[in-house]
Amino acid sequence: MNHYEELGFAKVDHHRIKRKGFPEVIYCPGKTTKQIVEIAKSINKKKHPVLMTRASVEVYKAVKKALRKATYHKEAKIITISKTIPYTPNPKPCLIITAGTADIPVAEEAAVTAEFLGIKTERLYDVGVAGIHRLTQNLDKLEKAKVIIVVAGMEGALPSVVGGLVEAPVIAVPTSVGYGANFKGLSALLTMMNSCAPGVAVVNIDNGFGAAVMAHAIIR
Amino acid sequence: MNHYEELGFAKVDHHRIKRKGFPEVIYCPGKTTKQIVEIAKSINKKKHPVLMTRASVEVYKAVKKALRKATYHKEAKIITISKTIPYTPNPKPCLIITAGTADIPVAEEAAVTAEFLGIKTERLYDVGVAGIHRLTQNLDKLEKAKVIIVVAGMEGALPSVVGGLVEAPVIAVPTSVGYGANFKGLSALLTMMNSCAPGVAVVNIDNGFGAAVMAHAIIR
Amino acid sequence: MNHYEELGFAKVDHHRIKRKGFPEVIYCPGKTTKQIVEIAKSINKKKHPVLMTRASVEVYKAVKKALRKATYHKEAKIITISKTIPYTPNPKPCLIITAGTADIPVAEEAAVTAEFLGIKTERLYDVGVAGIHRLTQNLDKLEKAKVIIVVAGMEGALPSVVGGLVEAPVIAVPTSVGYGANFKGLSALLTMMNSCAPGVAVVNIDNGFGAAVMAHAIIR
Amino acid sequence: MNHYEELGFAKVDHHRIKRKGFPEVIYCPGKTTKQIVEIAKSINKKKHPVLMTRASVEVYKAVKKALRKATYHKEAKIITISKTIPYTPNPKPCLIITAGTADIPVAEEAAVTAEFLGIKTERLYDVGVAGIHRLTQNLDKLEKAKVIIVVAGMEGALPSVVGGLVEAPVIAVPTSVGYGANFKGLSALLTMMNSCAPGVAVVNIDNGFGAAVMAHAIIR
Amino acid sequence: MNHYEELGFAKVDHHRIKRKGFPEVIYCPGKTTKQIVEIAKSINKKKHPVLMTRASVEVYKAVKKALRKATYHKEAKIITISKTIPYTPNPKPCLIITAGTADIPVAEEAAVTAEFLGIKTERLYDVGVAGIHRLTQNLDKLEKAKVIIVVAGMEGALPSVVGGLVEAPVIAVPTSVGYGANFKGLSALLTMMNSCAPGVAVVNIDNGFGAAVMAHAIIR
Amino acid sequence: MNHYEELGFAKVDHHRIKRKGFPEVIYCPGKTTKQIVEIAKSINKKKHPVLMTRASVEVYKAVKKALRKATYHKEAKIITISKTIPYTPNPKPCLIITAGTADIPVAEEAAVTAEFLGIKTERLYDVGVAGIHRLTQNLDKLEKAKVIIVVAGMEGALPSVVGGLVEAPVIAVPTSVGYGANFKGLSALLTMMNSCAPGVAVVNIDNGFGAAVMAHAIIR
Amino acid sequence: MNHYEELGFAKVDHHRIKRKGFPEVIYCPGKTTKQIVEIAKSINKKKHPVLMTRASVEVYKAVKKALRKATYHKEAKIITISKTIPYTPNPKPCLIITAGTADIPVAEEAAVTAEFLGIKTERLYDVGVAGIHRLTQNLDKLEKAKVIIVVAGMEGALPSVVGGLVEAPVIAVPTSVGYGANFKGLSALLTMMNSCAPGVAVVNIDNGFGAAVMAHAIIR
């Protein structure tokens, strides 16, 4: 018995929902629009909810044509179809923080993914260390969170500060926001890897999706 | 009212146990033996348990002279004093996995720290991808874990494989084990950052301590 | 006596087929369309088969106008003319594996090149470690291969897993598929260089062509 | 007329005190002990005060033998002779901050140099972001400083936080304190270069001396 | 009482003018035009002067429509509105130097920012080390400056030479001008970090704005 | 049924000889001498031949005490016990080439490993491109080889030249021989990855062992 | 007396022809077309010959309108005006070699510059190490050259081979030709820096101009 559907260009892993608690997710870049639509149809056919990340408007239009229930989350660049993952009761929410305004698209990728996975979320945007009172005046939100996703570019100092203030696990997401010696997110990544505040773990640059899945694994 | 003790060369953060659930931990490298002993005495005086990481035998001897209850965990290079952090009831343990034998010291840093923090642990060592049946024959251990710490050097592929198999959050620890294009752990770090299996987050190279604190934040 | 034809901008190495078993291959980037056509004509005139890699549709159209037998392999971005390299009898095929769907163009560069060189090939696409049962359910294909080309981006863990399972030589091809700390294929490259499973050797990022030539050298 | 003394292996720049406000300083590494002593004697002969950085105890002993007034600042690894640079009246001091205890030797290089250059200094050590109340409880010291030198290793987040709080110029000194993805200070350096808080400029890793000279140029 | 205005996508830090001596500045890249305009309106409403950096002509047009007093400084890519920061009396100007003509846009970002901050400026462009007499013939300008901002790409040697000649603090700005082993400004950055002439501190690649704020912090 | 022996610190993979054609090999660095001896005894007990790489003289002495048949190959830093892997009949040998004398230890690691694996070898040392006639005068050796392992440090140009001359597959081994911009073998590694001569694949820096296993996989 | 003409955005170094033997050269990128034309007119007015590198067709058209004698060398992307630098009698020419066809634009930048500087040149293109007989059959050209400029991308092995064969100084020019682990010319640069054949020195990636000026300095 096969646990995947063979499409030639893809082996759709229908068994994943049993192992991981959620179905295979479609990362769009590098796939043709036709391939994306075929994989989405394969997942949808199994009555599994569908999540598609890094999707352009063009991809959305093609998916929408094939699968009418598709919804586009523009800022997050995510397409979802029939959000039916059973609700994970988490009275303490997953808090999603950004250092700046330009980090919001990555944060939205995390937030929309988390909500797709049935997690209660809260957003706290633009509280970077250049004006740290914006963070400390929201300390109550930090303290009542179950997990905190901190999204930051440039020097990426915010996860260390948050990690020093709270007991909840901090998932740090470096972003490619910045220029020059930022090296497309490398500076933020290294900062977060070297955090002097323990209780911080890091995902890939701009990987809001991965942070949300980690949060889901923690909360579920 | 100050929340720290001023030692001149250090401001011992006695407030941390309230914020983070555990007291300030002493990272030994770069401090003089005298400084280390003074900080340990300051924490011990407050009746807080003491954890000292990356401690050499020489440091241990000096600490032991000043604080008779000190215990040395040789493989982990950790000194603990009066382990009294209230037990976190976690019927599902924190599983600590290594890819190879040479990764064990880092895994032991994680395991001893986790136990200091009151977490139930289980060890599964030397199950790297070169002989993947060693991992799959222990799938039951993976499935019953609450959190999994995966410690791997060289190409660091193990967290991706584990992340593909289980629902539990995976904390990946790259190690500096390897040579050549390993660049002292960089290859394993990059591998883990780019994991195609979601639900994986990464801490610094050789940072067993940080992985254990992240596990504690998840479990508590 | 010269072993090459002098075109001014190129010295076409007509002797290569004697030394290497196949004629000079045209790597298109950086050459003008006019130069590409001239070199193709020079090789074709000698009745040698022609292989042109990384060819755009525009280049193909120009070549087709000059040499009517030209065929375009779109996904592989390869042009071939009069495939006449004597067949290398290899009852055990060269198996070409990808970790994901986005790695297929590189795999196709390898497959079309291998077939041009007279090698029997088999394809096994989208069997990455995030759902490792897709690989293990195809173990028979791995075991009957003479050589295995493994194409993978992101963390590039697949060659290590394959290398741990089989006796055949594994040629690992890192791809630039991924983002962030992938650094355009560097992470996959380093992973593969540090493989803990021996019997793995690596070619350049996205170099499907080179992998196929290595496979040809092994099989011939 | 020459503005330097020719020693063969060195051209001692006796004109520097006129251009820069302080005499040539001897950076010891890479010079033989004999060369160091000769240069020190050349400067001393001119009645200029002498500053020697990164000096080992062995170098100090040799200098002391030749120039009896030499003083060794052990933690800073600096030798000074006859501190006579005219006092720069700065009622608002240069404040020197460290993130941790292990950063103190670099901070001391800065402090001893600043004092040699006639600057009033104040020290505030071990106020890193993992326990940020240690910093905010000393806000008065930050606010009354003319210049602030912030010395930090690991993720190097402290200068951004300080730069967000005060008007004074911040000179950031990354240190090589840390391990793994710290890459001997690179992570702290990149963090500081990308500070989102303006009013921060950076000197070389572990370069306490350079920070003090910059502070002197600002205050003088 | 909040010290910021909540816009959802931004928390505008109206308290910054008290802490830093100038209001929040809008770094445009990564923000939508709509977000930029909203933040500008929020600052303008408080009667604070507005500075917007890295602004395209398109952004300027949208801002101009909403806030009629907006002025565009084309070469600097800066928008300013109602320049009313109280004048900082600095009889000795801030001198802004470039090594080449291509470095001028970064220098203009520094100059326009400095002028916005109320600082007297002087410009000295195209005096790089390939024709060092262009610098030495302007020594008087260097000597009468209070602070010197040196903007240089390629090998970035100019700050070291300037730092060897004058007493004033030198703020070095590496630029991404160059090609090949310049690695988009990395070579100039490393050169400046390693300057053998003390009294030099460095800001991020192409960060003319940051250099001006540092100059402001020194002069104020 | 387990396919490995559990030693606590290691799971000795006794199944590997079936999958790969040779038993588990002990890479010594990072393991304690006691661990090394225990693993060696576990393999030896199964009557499998034992290969131990990167073994110091001290390790050898300890192994010799426990297992009297151990032999030390000093230049290769390899210990072998009871070489009984069935002979692979390869009338055309595996040729091992070095660019210089300093590359010989890595080449010997390859040669001793290959011989342990039952492969006929031939050596051709010190034929680097600075005196290319040393290579071309040995063209007959190149032409009669089944596989060629080329070991080179510094600029690592030799595999490209060899790859241009012969039909046999070339396994390139970069070495850490060199200094400065060699960056411990990185320059040779990059050179070999970018070889313009196809039919070349690369293993890790200094990885003579890996090259030999790849040769074995090709020849077997 | 000034040795330069002040244009505000540029200080045209009219003294350079005395110091260096040729006038200031205009590197076009990063300058506006208007600036380029003004500088060209300033040099032309002094009756000095003008050389403009990396010039696009658009720049050429604007220059041509202002200075009718301008000539465009398309492949080299160079504009020259009134080539009147006194002839350097070099009976032994400067030989310019490329490894491949795609390296020719860089070689042409070198050749056109050299000819502008009055040097006799000879070209030998597409003689890379993958077919080394193309080089060795032209040994006579190598032997009669006064200086050899070797232009190569990908692995950049050609300068080492040439340097091993001849007595003439070899100026190595790495190019950005290649892909993947070539890292835009870094691999070729490192190869050339580590050349085991002495008598080789290196200029920047794609810097044909710099190589020609070095050749001129040697020959003059």
Add this chain to the structure above:
Amino acid sequence: MNHYEELGFAKVDHHRIKRKGFPEVIYCPGKTTKQIVEIAKSINKKKHPVLMTRASVEVYKAVKKALRKATYHKEAKIITISKTIPYTPNPKPCLIITAGTADIPVAEEAAVTAEFLGIKTERLYDVGVAGIHRLTQNLDKLEKAKVIIVVAGMEGALPSVVGGLVEAPVIAVPTSVGYGANFKGLSALLTMMNSCAPGVAVVNIDNGFGAAVMAHAIIR
């Protein structure tokens, strides 16, 4: 007929003196003392002069025992035997410059090698850009040189300044002198590669030997 002597571990290239104008040179690191002595004896037997670089005192003692005419140049770490290379008449000397005192060992490697090759040399040490009058007061020496070797660590700015002043070819030698963001010479290397002053070419970090051979190739 062979053009080399076969020693097993080395093929001594006795033909090199004909191709390059000087015999094979022994680079000592990575060779055993025994190998070094054997190669030296092989060259000496041919009555060719012997040059051995990077030789420790221990190596020198062993060589001296075997070949009584050996001379040790301590600062350069070079051993020479019977200096008999025919004199190259160069009335204009090769000038060797250092930026600092710590760069002298590399400069001496260049100077001793140049003298071994029969070139007239002149030394000008410690004229770095921090006190540029030390250079400009020696302009006469620069102007009368045929070739200039400039040795500099830290930021490596000196070759650009020298290259801007003179017509002679400049061979730039980056050194590993420095710390922190110097990255063992990388900063100086990149600086020199990006020199805005043309007529500069670069050799490997600390490669005084290579610079001297390049100078010899230019002068001969």
